[in-house]
Amino acid sequence: MRVFDPHIHMTSRTTDDYRNMAAAGVRAVLEPAFWLGQPRTNPGSFADYFDSLIGWEPYRAAQFGIRHHSAISLNPKEANDPRCRAVLDLIPRYLDKDGVVAVGEIGYDSMTPVEDTVFAAQLALARSYGLPALVHTPHRDKAVGTKRTLDVVAESGIDPGWVLVDHLNEVTVRQVRDSGCWTGFSIYPETKMSPDRMVAILKEYGPERVLVNSAADWGHSDPLLTVVTGNAMLAAGFSEDDVDLVLWRNPVEFYGQSGKLDLSDVPKPEGTFAGSSIARGGS
Numbered sequence: 001m002r003v004f005d006p007h008i009h010m011t012s013r014t015t016d017d018y019r020n021m022a023a024a025g026v027r028a029v030l031e032p033a034f035w036l037g038q039p040r041t042n043p044g045s046f047a048d049y050f051d052s053l054i055g056w057e058p059y060r061a062a063q064f065g066i067r068h069h070s071a072i073s074l075n076p077k078e079a080n081d082p083r084c085r086a087v088l089d090l091i092p093r094y095l096d097k098d099g100v101v102a103v104g105e106i107g108y109d110s111m112t113p114v115e116d117t118v119f120a121a122q123l124a125l126a127r128s129y130g131l132p133a134l135v136h137t138p139h140r141d142k143a144v145g146t147k148r149t150l151d152v153v154a155e156s157g158i159d160p161g162w163v164l165v166d167h168l169n170e171v172t173v174r175q176v177r178d179s180g181c182w183t184g185f186s187i188y189p190e191t192k193m194s195p196d197r198m199v200a201i202l203k204e205y206g207p208e209r210v211l212v213n214s215a216a217d218w219g220h221s222d223p224l225l226t227v228v229t230g231n232a233m234l235a236a237g238f239s240e241d242d243v244d245l246v247l248w249r250n251p252v253e254f255y256g257q258s259g260k261l262d263l264s265d266v267p268k269p270e271g272t273f274a275g276s277s278i279a280r281g282g283s
């Protein structure tokens with residue numbers, strides 16, 4: 001099994017995590033810019049963080065044979081602090097960098113008017129820089145937040161095929177699928193979405209345009225839950241090809257739209273991925 005974790009915050013993970021991920025089959029990661037826990041008080045603090053995402057963290061990942069790319073943004077939570085708003089002016093110079101393959105994570109935290117403005121501005125940046133967008137949906141009021149997210153995406157004029165809407169669940173998956181956006185699911189150890197629930201969603205909707213991530217960060221999370229989900233898919237009757245589609249080819253296709261995804265040094269997997277998908281209900 002080869003795995004591309006399309007949403008993981010390696011900044012907050014240890015060297016042991018990198019070692020365990022590599023041993024389990026994780027070959028590539030996408031690290032989106034996010035909130036670091038301690039609120040930042042000035043744009044320079046973001047610049048240092050963005051530099052780390054495009055410099056230090058790819059270097060650290062490479063020690064374990066893991067390819068690291070990033071997505072850059074002003075996250076929705078800190079967008080509400082007027083001291084951080086000037087970060088929007090810093091972002092364009094990062095979007096031109098080689099390892100930056102998306103704008104993200106953007107979207108809503110508390111759904112304030114400021115978040116509306118900053119979300120729309122960053123979707124416009126994604127369009128003008130020819131990059132896909134990784135969109136976080138709020139953990140509170142998820143159905144309402146997802147609907148509002150899709151409205152802003154539609155208003156922005158961005159092609160929905162360039163948008164990944166993440167942190168979905170059974171309640172929000174259908175409306176995102178119907179919008180034409182890619183669907184992202186974050187698998188957590190105890191709360192929100194588990195491997196078994198993910199398998200049930202895949203049985204109902206199929207593996208196309210589905211991305212599964214661990215979203216691992218400072219909180220209680222597990223960077224191996226992508227692999228656990230792949231194994232749960234196999235146990236439920238999905239083929240190795242289905243697992244490869246969800247855990248590798250879908251993220252490669254989505255972020256590959258940037259034209260900057262470089263996986264040339266990632267070893268090819270052993271064996272082939274023959275076999276048909278199991279029967280699925282729903283659509």
Ligand SMILES: [Zn+2]
Nearest residue numbers: 032034105215
């Ligand atoms: Zn995140």
